[in-house]
Amino acid sequence: MPASAAKSTIALIGVPLELGAGAAGTVMGPAALRTAGLRAAIAGLGHHVVDEGDMDVPHAVPEFAPGELANCRNLSDVAAWTGEIHDRALSLLASGALPIFMGGDHSIAMGTISAVSRFCAEAGRRLVVLWLDAHADFNTPATSPSGNMHGMSVAFLCGEPSLTPVLGERAFPALAAGDIHLFGVRSVDAEERRTLVERGVDCVDMRMIDEFGMSALLRGILDGLDPETTHLHVSFDVDFLDPELAPGTGTTVPGGATYREAHLVMEMLHDSGLVRSLDIVELNPFLDDRGKSARVAVDLVGSLFGRSIVHRPSPRA
Structure with a gap:
């Protein structure tokens, strides 16, 4: 039975990073998810859940010479986090657990998914990424209006040359345009729009969802993926x-x-039997309404790991 359909060992790891975003507060995201009952929600579905705690703030912060990366805010700190996240994620994947990375802003994905890509390459598996987001996150240092690195994550993962130094010597296979799917997008900068077209990245925006429906478009991504050979990472x-x-x-x-x-x-996604790692990012309790967003996120993760109104045998099982 595929890993995400079976009862799995789930490893929770908090990544309290907010330096890639423009607003402070995502550093509290992991604590909010715990308070909203994430571990209990997953364990209640029969999974074995291990909470690995939060990652520590990195001490070794690399230095970068001015140049193309000059427009990246908090570059040295984000780069230090990226390296530490990559190493920790690789270790969790090697343990056989299904990791849930609790952010933190979306720049954490530069570390989590680079590790997943490296892990899949070594294991001979195909990596496919589903990026559930209002934004394309395909800016580069040259195109970003804000310099916030959470808006550059997808470009980095697709091998944008100007962002390669962020991970230093930790090489990973860049994602192919056909293996990353941006889903739910409704805010794209002008330069991002051109780059997405040039690179051929699949981008399902809300206009398409309104016209064709969530289920049809998601099924178009999932159908044909083999759970025995595919690792689906959901961000x-x-x-x-x-x-x-x-x-x-x-x-x-x-x-x-x-x-x-x-x-x-x-x-x-649960029915597909494909999901083997997950990011939950950009939860900012400082901007929330009495934990509303954290509770919704926990409810959704419950559905991802098997909760449903009535029993539906998985077509993949």
Whole structure:
């Protein structure tokens, strides 16, 4: 039975990083997810859950010469975190656990997914990434209006040359354009739009979702992927959701996924038997309404790991 359909060992790891974002507060994201009952929600579904605690702030901060990276805010600190996250993620993957990386802003994905890519290459598995986000996160140092590195994560993972120094000597296979799927996008900068077209990255925006529906578009991504040979990494940004549902994030964009749409996505992902690692990012308790966003995120993760209204045997089982 595929790993995500079976009862799994789940490893929670907190990544309290906020330096890649423009608004402070995501450093409290892991604590909010724990307070909202993430571990109990997953364990209640029969999984064995181990909480690895939070990562420590890195001490060895690399220095970078001015140049193309000059527009990257907090570059040295984010680079230090990226290296530490990569190493910790690689260790968790090697242990056989299914890791859940609790952010933290979306720059943590530069460390988590680079490690997953390296792990999959060594294991002979295909890596596919589902990026649930209001934003494309395909800016580069040359195109970013803000210099915030959480908006450069996908470009980094796809091998953007100007961002290669962020991970130093830790080489990883860059993602192919056909193996990353941006889903739920509704805010893209002008330069990002051109780059996405040039690189051929699959980008499902809310116009497409309104026209064709969540289930049809997600099924188009998942169908044909073999659970025996594919590692699906889900990178879930809280701003994928409509801000009325989840206000606790620093980059809200109206018109996001509804409660029912988001649960449909998570239940379909569970049924696929493909998911083997997960990011939960951009939860900012400082901007939330009495824990509303954290509770919704925990509910959605429950659906991802097997909770449903009625029993539905997995078509992949």
